[in-house]
């Protein structure tokens with residue numbers, strides 16, 4: 001029984017039970033009899049030892065890694081009557097995962113595991129200064145027969161460039177290089193991995209252009225290149241990504257006009273281009289993407305106006321964020337046709353004109369930011385709208401916008417908006433003393449905000465509470 005010497009006794013009992021079960025069930029199954037190929041076993045031990053450190057003696061700790069002594073993060077399957085490793089997951093995923101050593105290294109034996117379908121590293125390469133590690137530049141072709149998923153997540157110590165030899169991994173369906181320390185240009189030949197369904201290269205230091213070659217990835221469902229330093233225009237070829245569901249290019253330095261070709265992405269549900277340098281107006285092709293649910297274009301230099309699009313052609317929109325993109329002109333009533341809209345962000349533009357009271361009738365809207373524009377006239381939303389929305393209705397910093405003074409007797413007024421002056425002077429002269437100086441009241445609102453509640457994230461309910469309290473304090477200061 002020496003083979004079991006490394007196993008705690010309760011595990012031993014379990015093993016015996018499984019053995020018994022195997023016998024009871026006939027004991028003829030492949031599972032009961034298969035061996036692990038010796039070379040495969042040695043390669044597995046050595047590859048893991050390279051990641052977790054020399055203290056780890058696999059043959060001692062896990063004499064039968066595909067059988068009685070499974071290793072957390074290792075899965076196996078049988079080919080021609082022998083066990084081979086199919087999944088290898090390294091790094092702190094669970095409490096008992098294989099944790100990487102400070103001197104982590106890729107050993108060549110990793111590439112002997114020819115049946116690997118999935119290879120994942122999480123939080124494994126963690127020291128970009130003390131111990132930076134680069135990808136091995138070759139050998140990847142040895143895994144080309146089976147590897148479908150290659151993922152490196154949260155490895156700041158994984159530095160250098162993406163090897164062009166990744167292009168040999170033609171079976172890959174998922175390539176995720178998320179939040180590592182990678183830099184340089186993204187290899188064009190990644191675009192040859194025609195089976196890719198998910199390509200995530202977000203949160204690295206990649207520079208240069210977004211590769212036009214990606215346009216030939218016609219099976220791709222998710223493309224995320226966000227949070228890098230990519231520059232240049234959005235390639236026209238991206239119009240070829242006709243299966244795409246999610247395209248996230250946010251937080252780069254991409255620039256220029258949006259190509260009309262993106263209108264071909266008929267299945268796209270998420271388009272996030274926030275915080276880039278796109279310009280030249282909102283492309284008409286945006287309204288061809290009929291499936292869009294989330295359109296986030298904030299913090300760009302688009303310019304132009306909202307009238308250039310027929311918003312009713314995007315009936316599935318739930319999130320529309322066009323904050324700080326240099327829009328001018330009026331807010332068209334066609335926006336009211338977006339019946340699923342929950343978030344509408346139009347803040348910090350140069351929008352003008354009166355607000356249609358119909359905006360309040362957007363049936364699903366829970367957040368509406370119009371602050372930081374040049375909207376004018378009287379806000380004609382029903383009073384309970386402000387109550388319902390709280391601070392998730394933003395209309396402050398529109399110096400020529402006001403709300404009807406009649407609202408001041410209710411507990412809900414839009415934050416940071418002045419009451420209409422004309423109303424006050426036209427009303428009963430006593431009303432001034434009755435309600436206090438409205439300008440003063442607004443300053444008090446600013447005072448509350450400056451106490452540190454100025455973030456957009458302030459909980460709406462808390463805000464409503466603060467505003468209500470303030471209004472009540474204000475009112476109670478004056479004899480009614």
Ligand SMILES: *[C@@H]1O[C@H](CO)[C@@H](O)[C@H](O)[C@H]1NC(C)=O
Nearest residue numbers: 045049054056057058059060
């Ligand atoms: C693991 O331990 C065995 C004996 O317990 C020893 O023969 C073998 O060399 C060790 N392997 C490594 C890689 O340290």
Ligand SMILES: *[C@@H]1O[C@H](CO)[C@@H](O)[C@H](O)[C@H]1NC(C)=O
Nearest residue numbers: 218241242243244266267268
């Ligand atoms: C778009 O989605 C529909 C419905 O899910 C699907 O039938 C169609 O094949 C998709 N189009 C492409 C180009 O993948």
Ligand SMILES: *[C@@H]1O[C@H](CO)[C@@H](O)[C@H](O)[C@H]1NC(C)=O
Nearest residue numbers: 326327328348349350351374
């Ligand atoms: C808004 O428009 C006015 C008038 O066209 C212009 O002077 C001003 O610079 C614009 N402001 C912004 C922030 O674009």
Ligand SMILES: *[C@@H]1O[C@H](CO)[C@@H](O)[C@H](O)[C@H]1NC(C)=O
Nearest residue numbers: 350352353373374375376400
């Ligand atoms: C806001 O609009 C008014 C006219 O409605 C105009 O006189 C004023 O210059 C505009 N302010 C800005 C900052 O664009």
